[in-house]
Amino acid sequence: MKKIGYLFFTMFAMTLLLASCSEDDPQAPVVELFAEVDENDSYTVNFTTQSEHASSFSWNFGDGESGSGATISHTYTQSGEYTVTLTASGEGGDVSKTKAVTIVASMEELLTGGAAASNGKTWVMSKTASNSDGAFSFTNTPYLPAPDDVLTQFGIGTEYDNEFTFYHDGSYKIDAKNSNVLASAIHAYVNGTLVGDPIWDLGLAVESYTVPQNATFTMNEGDLTVTARQENPSSGTVSDIEDITFEGVTWIEFSQEAYFGILTYDTKIIIRDITADRMTVSLLVSTLSPEAYPEDFMKPSIMYTLSFDKK
Incomplete structure (x- = not known):
């Protein structure tokens, strides 16, 4: 009977310990990416984010240029289709999101x-x-x-x-x-x-x-x-x-x-x-x-x- 009680107590303690560790573990970032062409310059795109558990943001604009920040604007030098990649980082790791951006050629x-x-x-x-x-x-x-x-x-x-x-x-x-x-x-x-x-x-x-x-x-x-x-x-x-x-x-x-x-x-x-x-x-x-x-x-x-x- 003592062995059964001891085993039950040990399992209960481990469950509490695991639960405690799970609650304390850093959570992975959750992020959404938004892009809008600037109304005054068709080659400039304004990027914004909505995120949780993210402390830094890095951008690859698909044209060889990069940047950082939760909100950022980027001006392209040429028309075309670009794949923009946002990497959000936090204590729980890194998460990446991509978005296609189209720059229409000006006259x-x-x-x-x-x-x-x-x-x-x-x-x-x-x-x-x-x-x-x-x-x-x-x-x-x-x-x-x-x-x-x-x-x-x-x-x-x-x-x-x-x-x-x-x-x-x-x-x-x-x-x-x-x-x-x-x-x-x-x-x-x-x-x-x-x-x-x-x-x-x-x-x-x-x-x-x-x-x-x-x-x-x-x-x-x-x-x-x-x-x-x-x-x-x-x-x-x-x-x-x-x-x-x-x-x-x-x-x-x-x-x-x-x-x-x-x-x-x-x-x-x-x-x-x-x-x-x-x-x-x-x-x-x-x-x-x-x-x-x-x-x-x-x-x-x-x-x-x-x-x-x-x-």
């Missing part, structure tokens, strides 16, 4: 390649026309649709090789492969830099060109107002001087002597559509005769919409 990154593209992003005029390519009025009334390889059909296909490179810091480079470029026929005629005969039906020509040094560009969003004198190639009529506003567009302006696509007097282009590999832009081109319109021939008079491919 600026699509144009320049973004901050990670040290060599910028180079575009060349496409020989494949999109449905929107051609000549238009500023109110988007079509005059002349552009077929594929249109420059070659008019004998100036050599100018497809010119390259235009945009950089994240706002610098800009033109590579005129043969020192000649596609230009407004009026621009080439007035400057005395025509190469060969102009294609008056298109309002275009090949012009000799000296590439500017230290060229720059600025990207803008909003309304763009231009002072124009529109020419209708179909009817031959020319409008009075008018201010025309393109509402809610993304547009680029280049430094003096720099241009994109067609060298003309106006240094602004409107981005109509852009992806990682293709861009469609509208160019404000001057086509008026300086003899007939000596005061206004430098004003834009027609809009050319052309597509460009990433090199």
Whole structure:
């Protein structure tokens, strides 16, 4: 009987001891991870946590960068899919959580390649026309649709090789492969830099060109107002001087002597559509005769919409 009582007492004591040890053991961290793209910067993500039994937090943002803290913000330099890993640590050990984060490419990154593209992003005029390519009025009334390889059909296909490179810091480079470029026929005629005969039906020509040094560009969003004198190639009529506003567009302006696509007097282009590999832009081109319109021939008079491919 004494042995049975002793055995019962021993088992009871061990149970109490185990229970006591279990209550005193540190508990493993419990953590939840939340991520929200910053409303003012689409490349910055704000991370927060809810946790228990965690005293420190370490982060791997999936782009080679890391950080610490229960709440933290991180700015990515490039668009893409990233797997973020949070490790919460406490006396009871470590627990990790992951979350997928998507950074959508901005217009600026699509144009320049973004901050990670040290060599910028180079575009060349496409020989494949999109449905929107051609000549238009500023109110988007079509005059002349552009077929594929249109420059070659008019004998100036050599100018497809010119390259235009945009950089994240706002610098800009033109590579005129043969020192000649596609230009407004009026621009080439007035400057005395025509190469060969102009294609008056298109309002275009090949012009000799000296590439500017230290060229720059600025990207803008909003309304763009231009002072124009529109020419209708179909009817031959020319409008009075008018201010025309393109509402809610993304547009680029280049430094003096720099241009994109067609060298003309106006240094602004409107981005109509852009992806990682293709861009469609509208160019404000001057086509008026300086003899007939000596005061206004430098004003834009027609809009050319052309597509460009990433090199």
